[in-house]
Amino acid sequence: MLRYVVNRVLLMIPTLIAISVIVFTIIQLPPGNYLESYIAELQAQGESVDPQKIAFLRQYYGLDKPLVEQYLRWAGGMLVGDFGYSFEYNLPVTQVVGDRMMLTILVSSFTILFTWAVAFPIGIYSATHQYSWGDYGLSLLGFLGIAIPNFMLALVMLYFANVIFGTSIGGLMGPEFIGKPWTWAKIVSILEHSWIPVVVIGVGGTAGMIRKMRANLLDELQKQYVVTARAKGLPPGKVLRKYPLRMALNFFISDIGSLLPSIISGAEITAVVLSLPTTGPMLLAALKSQDMYLAGSFLMFLAFMIVVGVLVSDLALMALDPRIRLQGGVAR
Amino acid sequence: MTRRFAWLALALASVFLSAGWAGAEEPPTLKADVEAGILPPMAQRLPRVPLVVDISRGDWTIGRYGGELRTLMAKDRDIRMFVVYGYSRLVGYDDKLNLVPDILERVENVDSRIFTFHLRPGHKWSDGQPFTTADFRYYWEDVANNPDLSPFGLPQVLRVRDRGPRFEVLSETAMRFTWDEPNPQFLPALAGPSPLFIYRPAHYLRQFHARYAGLDAANAKAKAAGSRNWAGFHQKKDEQFRFDNPDLPTLEPWINTTPVPSTRFVLVRNPYFHRVDRAGRQLPYIDRVIVSIADDKLIPAKAGAGDVDLQARYLRFDNYTFLKQNASRSQYRVLLWEKGIGSQVALYPNLNVEDPVWRALMRDVRFRRALSLGIDRHEVNEVVFFGLAKESANTVLQRSTLFRPEFRTAWTKFDLKAANALLDAIGLTKRDALGFRLLPDGRKMEIVVDTAGESTEETDVLELVRDSWRKLGIALFSRPSQREVFRKRVYSGKSMMTIWSGLNNGIPTPEMSPQELAPTQQEQLQWPMWGQYYENSHKGGEAPTLPEVQELVTIYDSWRTSTSTAEREKAWLRMLEIHAQQVYTIGIVTRALQPVLVSERLRNVPAEGIYSWDPGSYFGMYHPDTFWLEPREPR
Numbered sequence: 027m028l029r030y031v032v033n034r035v036l037l038m039i040p041t042l043i044a045i046s047v048i049v050f051t052i053i054q055l056p057p058g059n060y061l062e063s064y065i066a067e068l069q070a071q072g073e074s075v076d077p078q079k080i081a082f083l084r085q086y087y088g089l090d091k092p093l094v095e096q097y098l099r100w101a102g103g104m105l106v107g108d109f110g111y112s113f114e115y116n117l118p119v120t121q122v123v124g125d126r127m128m129l130t131i132l133v134s135s136f137t138i139l140f141t142w143a144v145a146f147p148i149g150i151y152s153a154t155h156q157y158s159w160g161d162y163g164l165s166l167l168g169f170l171g172i173a174i175p176n177f178m179l180a181l182v183m184l185y186f187a188n189v190i191f192g193t194s195i196g197g198l199m200g201p202e203f204i205g206k207p208w209t210w211a212k213i214v215s216i217l218e219h220s221w222i223p224v225v226v227i228g229v230g231g232t233a234g235m236i237r238k239m240r241a242n243l244l245d246e247l248q249k250q251y252v253v254t255a256r257a258k259g260l261p262p263g264k265v266l267r268k269y270p271l272r273m274a275l276n277f278f279i280s281d282i283g284s285l286l287p288s289i290i291s292g293a294e295i296t297a298v299v300l301s302l303p304t305t306g307p308m309l310l311a312a313l314k315s316q317d318m319y320l321a322g323s324f325l326m327f328l329a330f331m332i333v334v335g336v337l338v339s340d341l342a343l344m345a346l347d348p349r350i351r352l353q354g355g356v357a358r
Numbered sequence: 359m360t361r362r363f364a365w366l367a368l369a370l371a372s373v374f375l376s377a378g379w380a381g382a383e384e385p386p387t388l389k390a391d392v393e394a395g396i397l398p399p400m401a402q403r404l405p406r407v408p409l410v411v412d413i414s415r416g417d418w419t420i421g422r423y424g425g426e427l428r429t430l431m432a433k434d435r436d437i438r439m440f441v442v443y444g445y446s447r448l449v450g451y452d453d454k455l456n457l458v459p460d461i462l463e464r465v466e467n468v469d470s471r472i473f474t475f476h477l478r479p480g481h482k483w484s485d486g487q488p489f490t491t492a493d494f495r496y497y498w499e500d501v502a503n504n505p506d507l508s509p510f511g512l513p514q515v516l517r518v519r520d521r522g523p524r525f526e527v528l529s530e531t532a533m534r535f536t537w538d539e540p541n542p543q544f545l546p547a548l549a550g551p552s553p554l555f556i557y558r559p560a561h562y563l564r565q566f567h568a569r570y571a572g573l574d575a576a577n578a579k580a581k582a583a584g585s586r587n588w589a590g591f592h593q594k595k596d597e598q599f600r601f602d603n604p605d606l607p608t609l610e611p612w613i614n615t616t617p618v619p620s621t622r623f624v625l626v627r628n629p630y631f632h633r634v635d636r637a638g639r640q641l642p643y644i645d646r647v648i649v650s651i652a653d654d655k656l657i658p659a660k661a662g663a664g665d666v667d668l669q670a671r672y673l674r675f676d677n678y679t680f681l682k683q684n685a686s687r688s689q690y691r692v693l694l695w696e697k698g699i700g701s702q703v704a705l706y707p708n709l710n711v712e713d714p715v716w717r718a719l720m721r722d723v724r725f726r727r728a729l730s731l732g733i734d735r736h737e738v739n740e741v742v743f744f745g746l747a748k749e750s751a752n753t754v755l756q757r758s759t760l761f762r763p764e765f766r767t768a769w770t771k772f773d774l775k776a777a778n779a780l781l782d783a784i785g786l787t788k789r790d791a792l793g794f795r796l797l798p799d800g801r802k803m804e805i806v807v808d809t810a811g812e813s814t815e816e817t818d819v820l821e822l823v824r825d826s827w828r829k830l831g832i833a834l835f836s837r838p839s840q841r842e843v844f845r846k847r848v849y850s851g852k853s854m855m856t857i858w859s860g861l862n863n864g865i866p867t868p869e870m871s872p873q874e875l876a877p878t879q880q881e882q883l884q885w886p887m888w889g890q891y892y893e894n895s896h897k898g899g900e901a902p903t904l905p906e907v908q909e910l911v912t913i914y915d916s917w918r919t920s921t922s923t924a925e926r927e928k929a930w931l932r933m934l935e936i937h938a939q940q941v942y943t944i945g946i947v948t949r950a951l952q953p954v955l956v957s958e959r960l961r962n963v964p965a966e967g968i969y970s971w972d973p974g975s976y977f978g979m980y981h982p983d984t985f986w987l988e989p990r991e992p993r
Binding site (some may be wrong): 041056057058062065066067069076078081083085086109114115116117118121122126184188190197201206298299301305308311352 | 433434435507509510511513514552584586589590591597600601616617618619620621622623648650651652655659663840841842843846881887891940974
């Protein structure tokens with residue numbers, strides 16, 4: 027067991043190195059670099075640029091160095107916790123991300139809790155009452171939730187909030203709290219404002235989760251052990267909780283791998299539409315303006331979370347499900 | 359104007375009024391601080407001779423203090439726009455585009471060679487520290503001439519034939535810059551939207567400078583803050599234009615209080631601002647400016663929902679109908695200002711194109727004229743611009759004193775017969791079965807126009823141009839790309855022709871540099887390599903071969919060494935004339951309009967204006983410090 031874990035952890039190292047090379051290459055693939063897209067953007071607005079200043083920045087940011095050197099500097103820095111420098115903000119990456127990370131984790135955690143709280147009961151109900159009116163109705167809602175893109179829903183809500191109620195939604199806290207230190211009043215304000223994004227972002231996930239829960243549970247419900255348990259006179263609720271539900275939870279555990287990165291990346295496009303101060307829009311903007319260290323470090327962090335998430339879910343599955351533990355053969 | 363001119367009128371007017379401001383009322387938000395003794399009273403905060411802003415426009419009124427102005431921007435970096443809008447400059451343009459002293463009390467200018475600046479005695483930075491010639495000396499000695507902070511030497515505009523000025527401090531409020539030869543670019547550079555800052559808040563910046571803080575201490579401080587060395591850290595703290603350091607003292611009407619990154623920036627009034635209205639009350643009228651950050655594509659929608667009091671940036675002409683539709687519900691007006699650019703859309707034949715056959719054609723003036731004659735500008739105007747634009751070559755706008763009707767009409771009349779005759783005269787007489795002309799080497803004449811792929815307006819225009827060029831026997835294809843790719847293709851000569859907007863400065867006065875008209879920069883889409891040649895002081899690029907272009911270079915040089923307005927005007931007119939006759943750029947329509955959204959409560963915003971980066975600084979020229987908000991009516 028221990029050897030397996032050590033093996034897996036060691037395997038993460040070449041994986042992450044490979045990812046870092048790919049990330050860096052992809053960010054560098056579009057022509058030009060940050061300064062060039064910066065100049066181009068200013069000129070599109072009719073502004074002029076001081077060539078002296080650009081020359082200073084090119085030298086200071088090391089953009090005149092060969093790509094390999096730029097890569098090594100970035101990758102080496104990350105090992106000691108230096109994620110590089112954001113050109114766009116003129117700040118170290120860690121300072122740029124700072125507060126936003128916290129808010130993103132908050133919104134994402136709420137969203138996940140919301141997803142679970144809604145999807146679980148509905149999924150179980152749909153499976154146990156298959157082909158009933160309730161099942162059809164909820165499935166219809168579920169399909170709608172999957173089919174409507176989150177950002178579309180956000181736009182529609184923005185429009186109606188404005189036209190009907192005359193208010194503008196969006197943002198994650200009252201304007202008076204933006205950029206202020208954390209206080210109790212600020213937290214309350216965030217809680218008040220966060221339900222709209224949580225619902226909007228959560229709808230798609232909830233719908234997906236309902237479908238998965240229903241399908242997995244249906245598979246189990248038809249198995250013979252369930253029939254046997256029922257025949258032996260076990261109360262239906264207990265049968266459900268004790269056996270098929272637990273089996274059906276495997277998909278949920280293996281989902282953790284993809285859940286971890288989504289906690290910190292947030293729903294980018296939806297966040298842009300709702301003007302949420304989360305990390306999603308920042309990542310998007312960084313990629314657009316070729317702010318390579320900000321974008322690169324961010325993507326690396328996401329990759330790291332995926333790798334860790336997959337490991338955690340594998341370990342958890344092994345612990346939970348003896349079939350996986352015994353079949354795999356690696357555990358010995 | 360005379361060879362020697364000084365601006366005294368305003369200063370004199372201020373002296374007569376100076377009795378007035380001792381008793382003027384304090385802005386209500388500052389009253390408590392003044393009474394508590396935290397802030398000195400207004401009379402002591404103002405310079406001894408403040409700048410009196412008195413605008414003679416009919417709808418302009420003296421305002422009330424107070425209120426919050428809301429506006430939207432797309433990026434944190436856009437906070438710099440408040441240095442543009444604030445428009446506090448050593449000298450600045452008034453709304454008639456005259457250069458007048460602003461921060462300076464007066465300027466003495468001898469032959470555009472010797473400039474003597476007089477500061478306003480008692481002028482203070484936004485933190486209350488005195489603003490004196492020491493701040494200029496700090497810039498000159500410790501920034502501009504410091505090899506670590508300025509490794510590439512003095513800024514371009516301070517150099518004439520590669521030699522900088524002599525700088526002398528005459529007193530605490532007077533200083534002099536002396537060049538050996540005239541430098542007419544100097545004052546316009548100080549008045550620009552992104553001006554040349556030749557002063558620094560020395561009392562604040564010394565703590566980051568190796569000379570004052572000591573090399574080791576300064577470097578240690580920089581490292582602790584995550585910068586590589588003291589020079590980088592100093593540079594970061596010293597961003598007067600980026601406006602992202604709330605600790606950096608400023609002379610602008612509003613001070614940014616929010617560090618980046620943020621989604622909401624709050625700017626508050628500068629209690630030491632140097633301008634007053636004619637009643638002697640200190641400006642600005644508006645207490646706070648709130649800048650929220652939203653995605654640029656959502657800004658028109660949010661503006662239409664009434665989330666702003668003043669907005670022009672990120673609104674486009676095609677948003678106009680939507681904005682109008684919501685105007686009464688969200689209580690705002692939508693004004694249409696004229697953009698200050700030469701053409702809304704113009705075609706740029708690349709005279710440096712790689713392909714030798716095409717290059718020879720592009721350099722043939724008959725060919726460029728034929729292309730220009732082959733465009734039905736009237737149709738473009740009616741179809742794409744609802745007839746609101748004006749058919750014109752790419753030249754200065756009618757408002758400019760340098761405008762001549764013949765520059766606008768040269769080679770712009772839709773005349774297929776004349777155009778075909780010109781093409782035949784070049785010898786392009788062979789045609790293929792479909793009637794397309796053939797190049798001398800037998801290829802079909804296909805012009806590919808690169809677009810930056812940002813607006814459908816450009817492709818719509820090209821669609822119409824394609825139809826009329828078809829009648830010249832020339833095929834047109836458009837090739838949308840993306841901004842950086844677009845520029846790269848132009849620079850390397852891969853692109854044959856591009857479509858872009860016209861002259862950046864469509865409302866020049868003779869005092870402004872005509873550098874756009876001569877090859878001076880690589881960015882010039884019609885001759886990138888010739889531009890690069892002069893931009894990099896004859897290293898890289900190619901020297902121009904056409905005699906007319908060489909003449910442009912010579913005239914531009916004569917402008918740069920001119921000493922009188924008459925000489926400068928002559929240079930400008932000759933350059934514009936060459937452009938009109940040589941058709942280096944094919945302008946299609948002009949008079950582009952910019953929607954400006956103004957809350958019904960906001961006063962003193964002119965109903966008609968020019969929305970221009972340089973000169974004008976967008977709103978800057980119209981004194982946003984005198985905009986004021988009507989108090990909300992109780993419901």
